[in-house]
Amino acid sequence: MTTKRYAALLRGVNVGGAKVPMAELRTLLAELGHTDIRTHLNSGNAVFRADAATPEDELARALEDALEKHFGSRIPCLVRDHVYLRAVADACPFPAAELQGRQLHATFYSALPDPGRFAALAKETYLPEEFRLGDRVLYLYAPDGLGRSKLGEALSRPALNKGVTATSRNWNTVVKLVELTAP
Known part of the structure; x- marks a missing residue:
């Protein structure tokens, strides 16, 4: 085996x-x-x-x-x-090496929700916070951390994540999981 x-x-x-x-x-x-x-x-x-x-x-x-x-x-x-996990880390659209781990988060999905669900978010309302979608993952840049993130709160609404399992990790944890799962 x-x-x-x-x-x-x-x-x-x-x-x-x-x-x-x-x-x-x-x-x-x-x-x-x-x-x-x-x-x-x-x-x-x-x-x-x-x-x-x-x-x-x-x-x-x-x-x-x-x-x-x-x-x-x-x-x-x-x-x-x-x-x-390595592909998620490598595909990060934000400058992860320049940010603190608490400023960058990855929300992992069982399947990516329909990107159209996110279209209704007025992204400019949340600046400088931003998000990008990847392969069954959402990357969230929240300069003041997730606890204070208005965009993070909006992205966690049940309507956006309907029908999928979603769980978030800060970037430090993502990097550590890449390391711990290495062959």
Whole structure:
């Protein structure tokens, strides 16, 4: 069996959402048969090795099922491999190397929402904040951080993200996940 490294991105845990101790997350991933498991920070980021032939959405669904069985509620998650995460970092339309990690965020999607949903946003209203869409990712430049971002708040509206799982990470975390999933 050929394996590769993946990152699991849990949505909304330990930051106002469900409480998921990282030790328990590691245990659940091991019970699913994954190996070389590591968590990053306390906000629902885990890196693991799994069968390279298993589609990412199946890995995510199995983890969601295990989390629901263990914690009693469904916790949405996305699973992405190193190649995808590296491509996201490489395709960043903003000067990531010149910015602080808190100023740049990536919202990962299970599938990219219809770009037409974003057309109604009056982008000039939010300047100097900006966003760009990529491959199942939205890049957000928020110079004062996400906590103060009016554009970030507008982009998180349910109507814009209807029908998809979305979870955001600051740029420092994106870069670390690229590093941790490297072969």
